[in-house]
Amino acid sequence: MNNLKVIFVNWTAPFFHKNDAQGYNRMKMFDLPDDEYDIVDYELVIQELAVRNAKKYVGVTKLYTDNVGYEFYKKKGMLGLWDEVDTDVLETFNKEYSYIEPGRFWTTGKSIVMGKEPVPYLFLDLDFIVRCEIPSWVWNYDLVHTQWEIQRGEFFVFENQINRIGGIEDFNQNMFIPNTSFIFMNSEALRDDYLRRHLDIITREYEYIPEWLWLIADQGILGYAIRKLNAKVESIENNIYMSYSESHTLGDAPAPGKALFWLKDPNRIDHVENLNYEHVWFNKHALKLNEEYRKYKVDEYKKEIGKFNKKII
Numbered sequence: 124m125n126n127l128k129v130i131f132v133n134w135t136a137p138f139f140h141k142n143d144a145q146g147y148n149r150m151k152m153f154d155l156p157d158d159e160y161d162i163v164d165y166e167l168v169i170q171e172l173a174v175r176n177a178k179k180y181v182g183v184t185k186l187y188t189d190n191v192g193y194e195f196y197k198k199k200g201m202l203g204l205w206d207e208v209d210t211d212v213l214e215t216f217n218k219e220y221s222y223i224e225p226g227r228f229w230t231t232g233k234s235i236v237m238g239k240e241p242v243p244y245l246f247l248d249l250d251f252i253v254r255c256e257i258p259s260w261v262w263n264y265d266l267v268h269t270q271w272e273i274q275r276g277e278f279f280v281f282e283n284q285i286n287r288i289g290g291i292e293d294f295n296q297n298m299f300i301p302n303t304s305f306i307f308m309n310s311e312a313l314r315d316d317y318l319r320r321h322l323d324i325i326t327r328e329y330e331y332i333p334e335w336l337w338l339i340a341d342q343g344i345l346g347y348a349i350r351k352l353n354a355k356v357e358s359i360e361n362n363i364y365m366s367y368s369e370s371h372t373l374g375d376a377p378a379p380g381k382a383l384f385w386l387k388d389p390n391r392i393d394h395v396e397n398l399n400y401e402h403v404w405f406n407k408h409a410l411k412l413n414e415e416y417r418k419y420k421v422d423e424y425k426k427e428i429g430k431f432n433k434k435i436i
Contacts, residue, residue: 134232143226238318270360
């Protein structure tokens with residue numbers, strides 16, 4: 124699919140509500156200034172590599188951002204990374220939905236864009252680095268995402284918690300949910316249902332917005348829409364990700380009932396072709412807190428960028 128458009132999203136509104144943020148999203152921004160939008164330098168390196176590789180291996184690249192994001196990338200001399208830049212979609216959303224909570228629904232900009240972009244398209248997170256051409260089998264599906272996930276800990280949500288916020292259509296507390304860092308969308312019906320469900324959640328009135336709700340509004344509802352429409356869906360990863368594994372505490376040590384980081388997905392077709400990629404999200408915590416590791420990885424990314432031998436316009 125030579126004319127496939129690859130879209131990236133940077134919605135800056137959550138930055139200005141970072142005191143409402145939770146978890147890693149709060150940690151990554153706590154030492155940045157309050158009055159002027161900014162991104163830590165190493166994340167800019169990751170973004171540059173992600174976009175350059177997408178252009179090399181996939182096709183035309185497009186950035187959706189708002190006016191603040193546009194001026195930020197302009198100041199950094201990075202606008203030329205993308206073939207197209209759009210500020211209208213997110214600026215219009217900012218005006219029409221100024222009452223929502225960006226600090227809690229911090230991935231909403233991404234969901235809005237995914238719900239409006241003409242299909243087919245490929246959405247990539249700004250920390251998702253592809254390192255080969257997209258496997259040809261991908262084009263045969265309504266939707267292809269990164270991996271299925273098993274939610275645990277505070278992100279496992281019971282039906283009585285959902286009922287307290289007014290319910291969610293087709294909610295199923297036990298099903299896997301799709302990760303949305305890589306999304307090939309090839310169904311208008313699925314795209315439109317996803318956007319409708321997302322808007323339903325973020326526009327409600329809440330006394331308190333729990334952290335797990337942003338994840339349902341981003342990823343969970345896509346799974347419910349897939350099942351309702353009986354969409355033809357596949358994942359890039361042939362393993363299921365399990366949040367809160369015991370790998371960080373037990374390492375490689377054997378232990379009865381050890382919760383692994385990845386579990387083999389028995390339902391996935393083992394395609395001959397697969398995607399070579401790096402989703403930096405899994406290492407973001409270490410990049411933030413471990414200076415030695417951060418230097419090692421940033422030097423690695425910069426060397427990879429240097430192979431392009433072309434400066435940003």
